[in-house]
Amino acid sequence: MRTVAIMQPYFMPYIGYFQLIAASDAFVIYDQIKYTKKGWINRNRMLRNGQDVMFTLPLANASDALDVVQRELAADFVPAKLLQQWQGAYGKAPFFTETFAMLQHALACESRNLFENIHHSVRTVCDHLSITTPITISSQLPVDASLRAEEKVLAICKAMGATRYINGVGGMALYDKAQFAQRGLTLEFLRPKPLEYTQFGAPFVPWLSVVDVLMFNGREATAALVQQHYEFL
Secondary structure, three states, X not given: OOEEEEEOOOOOOOHHHHXXXXXXXXXXXXXXXXXXXXXXXXXXXXXXXXXXXXXXXXXXXXXXXXXXXXXXXXXXXOHHHHHHHHHXXXXXXXXXXXXXXXXXXXXXXXXXEHHHHHHHHHHHHHHHOOOOOOEEEHHHOOOOOOOOHHHHHHHHHHHOOOOEEEEEHHHHHOOOHHHHHHOOOXXXXXXXXXXXXOEOOEOOOOOOOHHHHHHHHHHHHHHHHHHHOEEEO
């Protein structure tokens, strides 16, 4: 059985994203997909002073009709500014030093292209967590770019030789197991198990960026959570 997962590009997403990558034999990341302002493509949440706040890869002004791969980072964006935000929020976290070194590498992409920066950061986190799943960019596959939604997923699965497709639990409202079965595919949904850990002794704030998990749990413990702390529906 060959398991494939397909996801949008997200910058420093929550742990479930990396659980999907680790649970698959091959992971496909979309590049030719519309950028959405209110989504999670170039932003996520971190903990600061006991509250969840956003961190962002700021973008240059451009048409809302452009794909992620056509967007560029803002001209005045300096990675050091974002690193300073993380340092201010997590400087006293137990695993700050090892996590901060990884984040420095994650922001060291030479390109100003949004997709290339996200792709680089995803690979960096995977390397940090010893996730060895190959990552393929969707536009590199022989798939009709005009396909949408479920038909696009099915076409990618066929191109990847998949027999099993896994999606995040949010996909349960989008995809039908019977439709996939008709194409010879098993469809399952990955749901992260509830996760709680100490965050400076304050009330726990759940489902923040993987940055938060790493800062308080460290590389080895987070890697174990990525490999085991979920279930399939």
